[in-house]
Amino acid sequence: MTYQFSRVSKHIIRSEIRELLKWSRNPGVISFGGGLPDPALFPIQDIIELTREVLEKKGYLALQYGPTQGEQEMLEALVHHMSEYGDEASIEQVCVTSSSQQGIDLLSLLFLDEGAPIIMEIPSYLGAVQAYRRCGADMHGIPLDEDGMDIGYLRTTLDKMKEKGEKPRFIYTVPDFQNPSGITLSLERREELVKIAHENEIPLVEDSPYRELSFTGKVLPSLWTISGGKGVIMMKTFSKILFPGMRMGWLVAEESITDKIIMLKQSVDLCTPSFNQLILAEYIKRGKMKKTIEKAIQCYKPKCAAMLRALDQHMPDEATWSEPSGGMFLWLKLPERIDTKEIFKMAVEHQIAYVIGHPFHCDESGSNTMRLNFSFPSLEQIESGIKRLAGMIKEVLQK
Numbered sequence: 001m002t003y004q005f006s007r008v009s010k011h012i013i014r015s016e017i018r019e020l021l022k023w024s025r026n027p028g029v030i031s032f033g034g035g036l037p038d039p040a041l042f043p044i045q046d047i048i049e050l051t052r053e054v055l056e057k058k059g060y061l062a063l064q065y066g067p068t069q070g071e072q073e074m075l076e077a078l079v080h081h082m083s084e085y086g087d088e089a090s091i092e093q094v095c096v097t098s099s100s101q102q103g104i105d106l107l108s109l110l111f112l113d114e115g116a117p118i119i120m121e122i123p124s125y126l127g128a129v130q131a132y133r134r135c136g137a138d139m140h141g142i143p144l145d146e147d148g149m150d151i152g153y154l155r156t157t158l159d160k161m162k163e164k165g166e167k168p169r170f171i172y173t174v175p176d177f178q179n180p181s182g183i184t185l186s187l188e189r190r191e192e193l194v195k196i197a198h199e200n201e202i203p204l205v206e207d208s209p210y211r212e213l214s215f216t217g218k219v220l221p222s223l224w225t226i227s228g229g230k231g232v233i234m235m236k237t238f239s240k241i242l243f244p245g246m247r248m249g250w251l252v253a254e255e256s257i258t259d260k261i262i263m264l265k266q267s268v269d270l271c272t273p274s275f276n277q278l279i280l281a282e283y284i285k286r287g288k289m290k291k292t293i294e295k296a297i298q299c300y301k302p303k304c305a306a307m308l309r310a311l312d313q314h315m316p317d318e319a320t321w322s323e324p325s326g327g328m329f330l331w332l333k334l335p336e337r338i339d340t341k342e343i344f345k346m347a348v349e350h351q352i353a354y355v356i357g358h359p360f361h362c363d364e365s366g367s368n369t370m371r372l373n374f375s376f377p378s379l380e381q382i383e384s385g386i387k388r389l390a391g392m393i394k395e396v397l398q399k
C-alpha cells in the first residue's frame with residue numbers, strides 16, 4: 001500500500017536525543033539527561049487515599065466525560081494556586097490541558113501555518129522547537145545571556161522582519177529557570193519585552209513549568225501579570241512541581257483566546273481526564289501541593305549547589321556554565337571545536353550521560369553545548385558524575 005501522508009508529517013524527524021539517551025539506560029550510567037522530577041517526592045500514599053475518596057464520593061463524575069474547559073473544582077483550585085504566586089486570573093480565562101505539551105500543540109493549531117514566522121529563545125525548550133518545526137513555522141531565534149533574552153537583538157530582529165513585511169505570530173519564551181539553560185529573564189527585560197510586544201501587537205507565549213521552583217524564595221512578576229493579562233498566554237503544568245504521570249496542566253489567556261482554545265481542544269481530546277482533575281483539585285485544596293513544592297525546593301536546591309560546586313572543582317577553565325537559582329537544569333558550554341554529540345559515546349563509556357545542546361537551537365547552532373539535569377540524580381551521583389564528566393572533557397581537550 002502506498003500511504004499518502006499529510007504535509008505536517010513531512011516535518012517529523014526522529015529525535016536525536018531519544019536515540020542517544022537509550023545508551024544512558026545501561027546499568028551503572030549516571031544520567032544528567034532527562035528532565036525528570038525526583039520520584040522520592042511523589043506523594044504516592046496521598047494519591048492512593050485521594051483516589052479512593054474521589055471514587056467513593058464522586059465516582060459518577062470522575063469516570064464520566066467532563067467539560068472541555070475543565071472541572072469547576074479544578075479551575076477554582078488553579079486560579080487559587082496562581083494567585084499564591086502573584087498571578088490573578090478569572091475562571092473564564094483558564095483552560096485545563098493534558099499537560100503543557102498539549103498547550104504548545106493547541107497554540108500551534110491556533111496560530112501557525114506553514115511558513116508562519118515566530119520568535120523564540122536560543123536555546124529553547126526542545127518540545128516546543130519540535131512542535132513548531134512540525135507546523136513548518138519559520139523560527140527566528142534570539143540569543144540568551146545571563147539575564148535572559150537579548151532584548152537589543154529582539155528589536156533588531158523585529159525591525160528586519162518589518163522591512164520584509166513580516167510579523168511574528170507570537171514570541172515564545174520560558175522566563176523562569178528556563179529549560180534548557182536554567183536562566184531567568186530579569187525584571188527589567190520582562191518589562192521591556194511586554195512593552196515591545198504591546199507596541200508591535202505580538203502575542204507573548206509564556207511557558208512556565210518551573211516558576212514555583214525558586215531556590216531564593218523570590219519569584220519575579222510573570223509576563224502575564226506585568227501585561228495585566230493582555231496579549232499574554234501563559235502555560236502551566238503539574239509535571240515539574242508535582243508529578244508528570246497524570247498529564248495535567250493548564251493555560252490562561254484573554255477570555256476570547258481561551259474560548260478558541262477550548263473549541264480546538266474539543267476536537268483534539270474532548271477533555272482532560274476528570275478522574276485526574278478531581279484528585280488533583282482535592283490535593284491542591286487541602287494545601288498539599290504547596291507542601292510538595294516546598295519539599296521539591298528543599299530537595300533540588302542542594303542538588304543544584306552540589307552540581308555547581310563539583311563543576312567549579314573539576315571542570316577545566318575552557319568550560320563555562322549557567323548558575324540557576326531554581327528549576328531543574330544548568331547549561332554547559334565547551335569550546336566551539338568540541339561537538340557534544342561526537343563525544344557522547346565516550347561519555348557513556350565513562351558511565352555518564354547528558355543531553356546534547358544542538359537540538360535546542362532553532363538555528364542549528366549549539367553543537368558545543370549540553371544540558372545537565374540535577375533534579376533526578378542523587379547528591380552522590382551528582383558529585384561523582386560531574387567529576388567523571390570533567391575528567392572526560394579534559395581528555396578530549398588535550399587531544
Ligand SMILES: Cc1ncc(COP(=O)(O)O)c(C=O)c1O
Nearest residue numbers: 035099100101125174179237239
Ligand atoms: C519549558 C517546558 N514546557 C513544556 C514542557 C512539557 O511538559 P508537560 O507536557 O509534561 O507539562 C516541558 C517539559 O520538560 C518544559 O520544560
